[in-house]
Amino acid sequence: MALTRLEKAQVWLTKAAMGVFYMLFRLLSPRGAEESLKRKLPPVINPLLVVSATQLARKIRRKEVSSVEVVRAYIDRIQEVNPFLNAVTKDRFDAALQEATQVDKLIEEETGGEEVLEDRLPLLGVPLSVKESFALQGMPLTLGLVSRKGVVATVDAAPVAQLKRAGAIPMGVTNTSELCMWWESNNHLHGITNNPYDLERIPGGSSGGEGSILAGAGAVIGIGSDIGGSIRMPCFFNGIFGHKTTPGVVSIENHYPACSGRQEEYCSGGPMCRYAEDLLPMLRIMAGPNAHMLSLDTKVDLKKLRFFTIPHDGGSAATYPVSKELIEIQRKVVERLEADLGVNVQEVRFPELRYGFQIWDTYMGLPDKEGKPPQQFAELMGEPGQPAWPVWELLKWMMGKSEHTLAAIGLGLMEMVRVTKPSAFLMQQKEKLQKEMDELLGTDGVFLYPSHPRVAPKHHHPFFRLSDCAYTAIINTLGLPVTQCPLGLGEEGLPLGVQVGAGKLQDHLTLEVALYLEKTFGGWRDPGAN
Template sequence: MASLFTARIRFRLLQVMGFFIGLVGQAVRAFGGPKLGSMITRPVSEPLLLLSGVQLAKLIRQRKVKCIDVIQAYISRIMDVNPLINGIVKYRFEEAKKEAHAVDMKLLENWEDDATLEKKWPFLGVPLTVKEAFQLQGMPNSSGLVNRRNVISKTDATVVALLKEAGAIPLGITNCSELCMWYESSNKIYGRSNNPYDLQHIVGGSSGGEGCTLAAACSVIGVGSDIGGSIRMPAFFNGIFGHKPSPGVVSNQGQFPMAKGVQELFLCTGPMCRYAEDLVPMLRVMAGPGIKKLKLDEKVNLKDLKFYWMEHDGGSLLMSRVDQELIMAQKKVVAHLETVLGASVQHVKLKQMKYSFQLWITMMSAKGHDGKEAVKFVDLLNSHGKPISPLWELIKWCLGLSVHTIPVIGLALMEEKFKYDTEKYKKFKAMKESLLKELVEMLGDDGVFLYPSHPTVAPKHHVPLTRPYNFAYTGVFNALGLPVTQCPLGLNTKGLPLGIQVVAGPFNDHLTLAVAQYLEKSFGGWVCPGKF
């Protein structure tokens, strides 16, 4: 992944390259590129699509709603909307309908009380979508890499198996960026996903197809993974909830590419959903035995929490300035917490946040405990076992002949040119340890930190090429190993989602999840596209 570059020079080169590529892309679009309408104009009309996973499962268990009716409602919505957003890239409708009928038959034969059924199957009959990077039996597992387009999963990833055992019914797999390494979800197999609030804007990455699918009410719960913000950026850009758990809680097994070495410490698999009340039940299921590391049964008294906030990273020259609308949204949250909730809220300035990108890239480039370096990014691009030449791929891309996206080629070029800098690693590792210590001491076991999710709302397509480092607003918390919940805060003046990250100390996920539910009640949570 992007983990494989180092040194300040590469930052500048990639930024310059991205700037010119962005200009080319804009020129191409200006002269005959595909034109997309701005918005999905058909809001949800089917009431079943406006219920949380918890609510749907309860209605199904109590036999007030047939599972097949729920699944059919979602299939109809997908057929209506997915051609616009291209979120789901492979359907499994026939299998889903068979599984729905099986649920209905099971309930005809099983008359146990609701509490017993809930314990067995907390998500019985609930529609689920899964990021294509995860194994889902019978479905492709390419991560957008052309030389893996014929790879079909023979089994389920650990989290997928756990959700299926809990009763969830997968409807299909969702789009991602090539090799899950970029924050626009586009690749040479499935094409590009579009934001349901404005089709000209990105959905984020790498779990972007999952984000837009949920936001467009084409699914209710989903699976994502996050090594630099790949759950939280799509959740933010699409106005839904996403949670990056504390490391080591949820299994990462069964996804491609799989993090190795020290990168395993930063990759987190977690839940994505439209409704905050689904986050905790999903995490309980997805974590399996790892749930023992968390304190989800502890009651959280929000008035007793200590809230801290910071409106930007302190002024990094690598990243964009935070939009005023995002700052104002954050200040509204702060004012609400102070005046309505009556909580303690303190503005802070963490000086080392200004080096968020450097901290992330340094930690991702580190050697593992066994002294081995991570797998080279360029090696993942091998074609049938043969190494590729990044420079030749760039030439082919300019001629429209490459099977790779330009972000992947750019990252491979940077990796090839620059070597790992030991001194720089020591410097930023020490800075990371210092920042982590400061945050952990500040937050303790009763504090949360409010921080922007990204400097801007969802940008237009291709714009990330000119702003490659903005993801560091999320990536820094992977480097620090802290749990984070992404929370929607309504829409801006142009109808695009606003949001905020809620951060806690290690293994204090229950605090951020409790705050997420409170913010949903206070600010409305997910807003259905087409209703503004």
């Protein structure tokens, strides 16, 4: 059985529609914006900016450096690079300095020794950036919507609160795509965010502000959310580490937009950072009372794991082919694993992956157990007022009057023509793929899969590549943990990378592989030095 003619037509219409939207954008948008992006990010000078959060916390506890010094260093760096990146949308520098002063005072007065502080406050005095879709008390919670301008969080989202309780100091909130449902971080409230390796390219979305400021060394650790690749795509495009946790471990309470339908099954919060050694301690903290679900204290022997490599999705009509340089870098990972660890990396292929985007899109639209469907995107666009009318918004956009981005309008339009009855064929493909992957991986299997078909595209080009997020999105639908790992820079000086996935609740396996890949391929690179 294959896709019906109607389903095939939907794929074609989706790609064609986004192509038309992009043409409209190029024709109707003001010129000259590209010229302002021909600048280069300044290189990192302050040595405090190239130290992991784990090591910074240790230095602060040992009084080798004060928290105030570290926070000031990051304030200076944000002020230096944010005019290039437009990643941080609202800072809290004054409050951060006050909190850093309190940290230094606490350390001076502590009588229990460094071990007590490490156990109780493992991130004491370390700066933290926060994706704006997570509630951070006293900071904007707008989701890039003009209609939500002035909305301020009154509480902390659970993982934010847990990181703060561990001693981390929030520096501010970062930009997202409008309503977090597009893989370019652009909206009419805060503007467009740039990639630090090439300011004419996207940092990804929806955690694009996080990815951009982390890669630009304006932050050392950050927090993101992922329902279709919103942690992994920005981490890939920006050459940093990011982990999509097994769903249900990291709370997404007070994260917006709220999940509806069955979306909680696919959405995860997780850590984003420049240094692989920060992933596990961050995840342990962010998981809070659910940390016991994961085997984070289990020592992992990489030589005893079973490794698999999936080179591509099998040639989907909906996605671009994986580029030669990404195929090649994944092959090099395989070669190094086999040479260094003495393991055999088996190449496997799953025909169902070619339907990855359609499967994800189908499951995102399924109702919950009580039969209640997900909230309509047009309703979210209209918050806190009446639902938006996408056709009217498109006409307004063509006149330069809409408060919404073309991407959001396009998603609203596609929602209007969406088939309401889920495809039995696609659901069969998902269940078959789920069973095959679960049986293959077990509790000791790890797989490699491209993070994306291409390196970071230029601004607005995702209109032509709508379905390329399938490489990350399908893993959300399967509910597997996965870590995006940077693998150096490619031909154009842009980051390369790979996804490392494992069976459900086996997050500790992918985090250990991330440490190995950082040591082997060098990890994050200073974009200002390239």
